[in-house]
Amino acid sequence: MRKNNLRSLWQESQTAVNCWLTINSSVAAEALAQLDWSSATIDLQHGLIDWDAAFPMLQAISSTEVVPMIRVPWNNPAWIMRAFDAGAYGVICPMINTRADCEAFVGACRYAPQGYRSWGPVRGLIYGGSDYFKHANDELLAIAMIESAQALENLDEIMSTDGLDAIYIGPNDLAISLGLEPQYAPKDRKLADAIDTILAAAKRHGIVPGIHCGSADMAREMTAKGFQLVTLMNDARLLVDAAATAITTARKT
């Protein structure tokens, strides 16, 4: 089975730089996947993408070494299993707030006896290889989003879930849940502290800490702090910001 490059990176204590796809286009996905990303995540939660658009995006990414991942819209076995069947090598699941949430999530990522994933990796076999069944439980990544005050209270119960590979902080939702405005790079101390607490817990439990970042600078800072999965905003924001700058330049007289 094709190796999961993210696991290799993490075994060497490196940090994965993750692309975040919200534009429903395999053309954009393929163009971005030519770059030096470690992975690319198709966002089915907040992105304007559903499955019929996501399938060709996964195919477009597959001609590169970038690891394809999917953020599912919610903690539901149908979506989690479909993501893996379609060839994703990692699933990021929102709103894991309790141990029970996390067990349901991780169970959906693994074949028995570790979990209850249903067999039928139609595209997984193409992307991963014919020995998929033998290695899937070991290669594919289960990544739980920690993004609520409730999750903060359950960090150890969540992170000690057997088979969980990584956690992924959603700073915006965490901020809102803490009574703050949505924000990426923490402006409020309360959010900064929460992020540190989660990072420390991940380190303590030996699982990979990840975080959604609002900028490349934030990603670099978070890497310096010890995060090993950092996302550089999303495709639409990168595009719009670059275009806005170009327009301003062009209009300067």
Add this chain to the structure above:
Amino acid sequence: MRKNNLRSLWQESQTAVNCWLTINSSVAAEALAQLDWSSATIDLQHGLIDWDAAFPMLQAISSTEVVPMIRVPWNNPAWIMRAFDAGAYGVICPMINTRADCEAFVGACRYAPQGYRSWGPVRGLIYGGSDYFKHANDELLAIAMIESAQALENLDEIMSTDGLDAIYIGPNDLAISLGLEPQYAPKDRKLADAIDTILAAAKRHGIVPGIHCGSADMAREMTAKGFQLVTLMNDARLLVDAAATAITTARKT
């Protein structure tokens, strides 16, 4: 009928800054159309977009003041008329090399007696308004690409075509046609001279000069030279360049 903002700009001797869409996504098109562009052109020639994808892109642009245009794949009445019927307010046509090319093109843009456009502006009536027939010949733009050595020899014949609104230089094709490598900002004197020649001809004939630019800086320079329709590269290039820069920043240690 809705006024064509490009005509207003040009009447005030201003320059239109044009967005160039090659990504087949109404999501990306809508996000970009929020910005301060004068117009946005869906590229059906070299872009990875065909009509079924272009229709929702036109709709997405229509909620803004940005003027929707289409570059058709070739000088063919079917494509030119379909672009206008779908609500485009301008058509850019590649490879207008002779007077006959130009007359065929402009004729396809106009209802009789000025041309031979067929009636049926299904979405034109929605976007433009119910008095579309009365004003369409006056509002919609016919923009001919000048991008070959042959066209260079026929500048006066082409530009004196009745009803032609603007010309649009494709520097890459013009360079190739002149025996050079494809290039945006002219590195070769031969290309620079050709651009100047075309610009002068457009001014002489009182039609709007436009040019495809490889960067915002080039767009500013071309505006300074007197071009009144300048395109800032394309969406995919903006996205990929911005992402590449962000990755480099994020990976810096």
Add this chain to the structure above:
Amino acid sequence: MRKNNLRSLWQESQTAVNCWLTINSSVAAEALAQLDWSSATIDLQHGLIDWDAAFPMLQAISSTEVVPMIRVPWNNPAWIMRAFDAGAYGVICPMINTRADCEAFVGACRYAPQGYRSWGPVRGLIYGGSDYFKHANDELLAIAMIESAQALENLDEIMSTDGLDAIYIGPNDLAISLGLEPQYAPKDRKLADAIDTILAAAKRHGIVPGIHCGSADMAREMTAKGFQLVTLMNDARLLVDAAATAITTARKT
């Protein structure tokens, strides 16, 4: 943030006339949205539309003043949140039968502390504006369908749910649940009484009463009764009925 026209209408005690979209086409949606509707609802439950088709439909509606809404297929946070993220200004949720159903539904419509909606309004920011977070909980509509015998028994518990804006009667399902045939304009007294009971409860709780209507005449009658959100059947029925009449006329000799 863009104001929600439905709220304004209701504050002036007017009735909103709602369009119901079941045809999976942004072309049809845009054509219909030119008319004098107060709102238009994309039906993801019974309509032949899923998200990849719904996104451009939302975009097409957005060039008008018609308020975009979505009926989700079921009471599930993934679908509810995705509707709002895609720019819907109201969500109609089927089969709200208990207080717990209603709390789960309304919670998914609101950011903390009022609810548990996840942040990421990718298109909401475009359609609503950059101050979306500040006003979203106040502008966006949570509309619960009352359409079962069980819901009839729980009217007060359901309608007193904090943050619920309106209820919406599904006469067909309500009829079936009461042991009757599906029907719009109530033929059976039992259904008529149930509708009156629900209307009275909504008035008592100060929330907006809405109802799915099988005809324009029924909509007018329901408006006269006090309903403030009335739907005129659906697009497919309007189209088919109009076509059937035209064929009959044309074939008359």
Add this chain to the structure above:
Amino acid sequence: MRKNNLRSLWQESQTAVNCWLTINSSVAAEALAQLDWSSATIDLQHGLIDWDAAFPMLQAISSTEVVPMIRVPWNNPAWIMRAFDAGAYGVICPMINTRADCEAFVGACRYAPQGYRSWGPVRGLIYGGSDYFKHANDELLAIAMIESAQALENLDEIMSTDGLDAIYIGPNDLAISLGLEPQYAPKDRKLADAIDTILAAAKRHGIVPGIHCGSADMAREMTAKGFQLVTLMNDARLLVDAAATAITTARKT
């Protein structure tokens, strides 16, 4: 091979009532195809439909007895042949202005020796049957649009083209070409006369006369005049008009 119902109708001197599809949805097409149409034409010229959307529309129509036809965007063998290969049983071709136009059109509709159609009726074999080659030249319809002043002058040359089955008047384009405003039911005598002239020529040449009608009433009148292929406006107009009427009724107080 499946018989072409239009031919049967015409052999019995009856008039075919034709549906006109401009909405890019197989859902709408299937709903309409349940009605008592003789045929349904997908409009690839002015409709907001291209091939990738048209294929499922043809499939949706195929479960009924309604004869599937396509109006191609222009007189081009690629489009004409593709329409038949996809299972259309008739092609309506715009802007047939000369004998040469008509011969090129009809030739593209027929296999050698009658024409130069290329073999590969991928869906034609499914819809038509395995003996498609033997009967296609006899069953499939070539219908030329007469819609310009130039065509008016060439009526006999055009209509005597071997293999031409029917002509189809586009009143709007004919009106414009005659210096009038676009119009369906002729308001101007000049248009009315032209229609009569064309009708007479078709009768004289023994080919079926058809016409695009703006209303069911016009269709009935044209049938009375002797037209045998009448179209009742288009789907979008039927839908929008019906909805507008319903809204007015609903808003009446």
Add this chain to the structure above:
Amino acid sequence: MRKNNLRSLWQESQTAVNCWLTINSSVAAEALAQLDWSSATIDLQHGLIDWDAAFPMLQAISSTEVVPMIRVPWNNPAWIMRAFDAGAYGVICPMINTRADCEAFVGACRYAPQGYRSWGPVRGLIYGGSDYFKHANDELLAIAMIESAQALENLDEIMSTDGLDAIYIGPNDLAISLGLEPQYAPKDRKLADAIDTILAAAKRHGIVPGIHCGSADMAREMTAKGFQLVTLMNDARLLVDAAATAITTARKT
């Protein structure tokens, strides 16, 4: 209402041969539906197909006598109801492990009082007919997948659920759940015994036994054993195997 051919077959103690669709194309679905299948199931669980692609596939199948079915991604009323609303005549639901699972599933398939299905069979009325409500509970099939060790322990509870029409064995998942490798034709005795046990239980409860088969040979053997719903692998596997054989033949020198 159109009769369900599967019910007729089963009443005559015949076996239904079922096609399994995982390719997201109405073109492939229509081509396959011309063959002598009893039914065709669109696989929304493991197939690379979501609703927007599934709708035209259902339409394409509908021009034939092949019974359209859908395997939903999970036991969720939204998906089950949507399948029937779109015209499916049977739903196969994965992972029915308990009596509660089965009751929830069957309830979603039936209108009250037998279940809680919501009214709105938009395409069901087109495919089934206008008396759909009267007969739907009797014609449409609820088929529960038995594919886990847990289900094996609950066979009688599951199979005695009122309204359940058939069970369908997923050998791969059943094998994994029993600690074996995924496999179709049982290589392990443990799986073979489990299949026999399930078959016997279905016979005992008078419901139709079905099974997913990895080959035509296995399907024939399972038919001989008494299974009455047998699936011949899937479209992609048939295609790939046939192509691989053809390539080998062609390359032979």
Add this chain to the structure above:
Amino acid sequence: MRKNNLRSLWQESQTAVNCWLTINSSVAAEALAQLDWSSATIDLQHGLIDWDAAFPMLQAISSTEVVPMIRVPWNNPAWIMRAFDAGAYGVICPMINTRADCEAFVGACRYAPQGYRSWGPVRGLIYGGSDYFKHANDELLAIAMIESAQALENLDEIMSTDGLDAIYIGPNDLAISLGLEPQYAPKDRKLADAIDTILAAAKRHGIVPGIHCGSADMAREMTAKGFQLVTLMNDARLLVDAAATAITTARKT
């Protein structure tokens, strides 16, 4: 620039085995592209595929070593150039009947001075590499279909066209043009002779001879004869034939 594997094969006097795609699905295309094909051609002429469906199919093929090609619907520069811009490494053009046809075709495949291809290989740069301009004229294949009696008379004029890489016989169209029934493996002597004549001409002119084959056996025979590009029917036929066989086996009692 990525090398064109077909050229390498041919330089070693080997025969390329070509896949023929008519199913509009990137899922099917990707599954097939895993096999031992030399190339895969998306058929935009007779296949039920247009550009919006073809783009993701090209992407799906690109993760393998199989060379992507497109058969364009007709000899038109817009389609030919778009195929290459989208990353095709070869274009097969139907109905090349004269030297002028062939020169127009080949010219559209080459940048100046060899031809008049327009610059803008948006996906060509991704698939081919950044030095695309330097090598495109040498790597990309121009393949002319010889399939008419007229072409038979012009073989030397056609085949001596500078830059033509290969010819490709369409036996069905050639047969029809010769007054025969469509047929693959020549049943009629007249067709067999014509094929031999074309093959000999190709050899004489030093260009690669190719042929569309109706079966793997025919492909093997044609390879033995000296053809170096052989196509194994199409995907739909392979699928349908395999399914028909499986059904027969399964139904055997």
